[in-house]
Amino acid sequence: MSVSATVTTSRSLLSEGNAAALAALRDALGSGATVSDRELDRMALAVDASHYLHAPDAVMRARSAADVGIAMRVAAQMNWPLTFRGGGTSLCGQALSEGLTVDARRHFRNMEVLDDGRRVRVQPGLTVTQVNTALARYGTKLGPDPASSIACTIGGMIANNSSGMTCGTTANAYRTLESMTIALPSGTVVNTADPNADDILRSHEPELVGVLERLRDTLRGDKYRADIERRYAIKNTMGYGINSFLDYDTPAKILEHLMIGSEGTLG
Template sequence: MAALAEHAASRLADALGPAKVSTDLLDRIAYSCDASLYQLVPEIVVRAESIADVIELFAWSRRERIPLTFRAAGTSLSGQAVTNHALVVLRGFDCLHIPSNGQAVRAGCTLRGGYVNGRLRSYHRRIGPDPASIDACTIGGIVANNASGMCCGIAQNAYHTLVAMRLVLPSGTVLDTSDLEAADQLLAEREPAVYAGLCALRDQVRGDAELARIIRHRTRLKNTMGYSIAAFLDFERPADILQHLLVGSEGTLGFIADVTLRTIDEPPHATTALLGYRSLHDACAAVDAFDAEGAVAIELMDQATLAAIALHAGGRAFAPLPRTAALLVEFRYDDAEQSAAMSSRVTTLAQKTAATSLTLAASDRERHLLWQLRKGAMPSVGAARPPETALINEDVAFPRQHLAAAVHDLRSLLLEFCFSDAVIFGHARDGNMHFAFALDAAEHSIERYGRFMDEVAALVVERYDGSLKAEHSTGRNMAPYLERQWGERATALMWQLKELLDPDRLLNRDVLLSRDQRIHLRNIKQLPSVHHSIDRCIECGFCERACPSVA
């Protein structure tokens, strides 16, 4: 470790207290990976437990010229929670307030999403985003990545359900938008250049009809590539624009301390079914029929996914699993009779869509088991990968009318580049597909991966006009493809925004925006074989909250 970083860490320890700052190698290694394919060993690990700590960190970062990366749960899939600079581990931002009607919730950035939903359950409400990692990931990560999930779609994501935010700008200014008018006035007084800059960018976007069209077109699908620049069209006040720009910003524009989110109705009665189909094409073709009936979730699983799930299902599979392709569908109702009627309707739909099998959950336990199988898809796939390989979980969105053809072409591309172990699964209702495969750290494998990702970009953006990241955020993984997704004008706007809010580029450097066109191929983590029980770990971050190595 460089002596310069040691001295800088010592000065930070003087400000925050020695217990919050570490340059110990074990600490640095423990935080060198997130759930992505990357490993970067930080020079310094810092524990921030208050807004005062964050303000001090921002000032220290500016003085020492050392970039900061914030980390909460470590479940990030695109490399946005790792750095070789200063890693800030967040703890203690655990405020929680639920108004008496449960229509909204204010939650601190380090609270687990599943915990917040547990507190909302008595109101039959939940937060909108519902990632598979919700029991492990935090509110801060959910908002900073604009995560979604199986039922969320676009309308229920953090951007669209945000009510208020308490945020800290790199300058140290704290803004609480719960009183939006007061926040807007404070922003104008404390940060006149930022205020004027946001107004100028807003007017620039609204005065450019083609740019406005591009923004609306690119956000018609789930899309977490780049910044949430639709905020310049959707909101008027700079403070309101700012808080929505921080949604999905991946810690590159400021710090999110807590948020107030509008909650979503969660009716108590569910009709849940697993349907088998002869082919992926048939399964994709059936999606419209279930969506038309009001399904809140329609999950697609291919043959390889089903095989991996079956291998690791154990006693959780209470009925035979489909083998070729499957849809897991769910409907929710306030009334038990409506739910029962939909069970009959699902049987009819299964026949109309040529399903080869149908398993209807007959109890809450069976419903829970079906969802456990689906949510366990990625860990099951990861456990089956060859030793000394990392699991890559990519995430794209296609217009749903092209879903069957796009999935076919994606499978062909995976085979062409010798990723024959790949699986395809995802949120078919939104055209949002995940594809996961194993990759070793050999140079020729990384180069093959790079060529493959170039072809994926061409397939998704140019052939199908889709999104290169639907819910996993840009990270390092897709930063080189940002302009390909958004075009020159919108990408230039994002760089202007970064320059306005973080002119020294000290926040999460090379994440979301990077001048390095090979950043996605650098620092691929190596996973040497240790023991068969350890080799199965995919470093998903789900167990990090209980891990003694990061306590």
């Protein structure tokens, strides 16, 4: 049997601009953070479960949401592509980058079971199976059930809006997620469980809030509403979850639900 792969590019040298971006990132993060452009680290994340090969310029092992915020801000300022990486089980190449790959798994593995297993507070780097194993003693489990649950992470599952054979339209991430900590491209970090989340967004991200509110008001009009309702009455994981604009009123809740299925492009 022979196996072939679609090889696109695996640059080994940083362009001048990307070298400057890497230096700016290291500078902004200070000591302690790991940002590597070693060949070994880059090649280790050059493949995922898809048939593509894309070696990133550098790999960052984020330690906290604040680190992620810093990386997003620097990458946006330096026009340097940034991609998050969870378990790398995506099938279409969305966990690969030619810029900076941010490992959102290694240092994000804490979990707290709440309310006798009816709720769970989870960092994005745990696998679905790890969370379900902890919940098993309470007789509960997460709603989404991708077949890759032994390897895929909570962050990747939410960012892909992954689901499986049993969760349907009622037990998916969109229906079962309660709140989320989001690092935005500007570097703003907001926890949507914070009662002041909307105020924080309004003061730090006025443009974003303006866009969200304008889209919400437009999409709720007669021209679009029925079509959106029809498209999301069935299982639909295509593109951004624009039903968020109909289902939620406030900027923080709309954004939180838009994140589901956004493949790391929004935060």
